[in-house]
Every structure is written in C-alpha cells, then in structure tokens.
Amino acid sequence: MFGxxxxxxxxxxxxxxFYKTTLTAGTLILNTVDGEVKISINRGGIEFAGExxxxxxxxxx
Numbered sequence: 001m002f003g004x005x006x007x008x009x010x011x012x013x014x015x016x017x018f019y020k021t022t023l024t025a026g027t028l029i030l031n032t033v034d035g036e037v038k039i040s041i042n043r044g045g046i047e048f049a050g051e052x053x054x055x056x057x058x059x060x061x
Contacts, residue, residue, distance in 0.1 A: 007034075009030075009032055011056070011057050011060035011061075012060075013032050013033045013034070014030050014031070014032050014057060015031045015032065015033065016030070016031040017029070017030055017031075017050060017053045017054050017057060018050065019041075019046045019047065019049070019050040021043050021046055021047075022043070023043075024043060025040060025041075025042070025043050026040070026041045026042065026043045026045070026046025026047075027039065027040055027041070027046070028040075028041050028046060028049055028050055028053070030053075
C-alpha cells in the first residue's frame with residue numbers, strides 16, 4: 001500500500017509507547033524489538049491514541 005511495508009507486532013515486542021507534538025502535528029513513537037517506529041497522527045488525537053495504546057499494552061500482559 002503506497003510503497004510502505006507493514007509489520008504486525010505482538011504486544012511483548014513493543015517495549016515503550018510515547019508521543020511528541022508540535023504546533024500542527026503529532027508523532028506516535030513505538031519502541032519495538034526491531035527498532036523505533038514513528039507514526040504521524042493529527043495533533044488533536046495524539047495524546048488519546050498514546051494513552052489507548054499504553055492501556056492496551058498493560059492489559060495484554
């Protein structure tokens with residue numbers, strides 16, 4: 001899709017979830033066993049997305 005390769009991870013392979021914001025955009029950052037994955041998300045939803053992923057990761061343990 002659009003020249004990108006997608007990979008599926010198990011929750012145990014994601015070591016950390018955090019996000020960064022600027023004035024206009026946000027970046028969701030996943031630290032995985034394979035390295036860092038950055039996903040651009042609308043600034044308004046970045047905090048929500050980060051918190052949901054953290055919650056899902058905690059519940060998956």
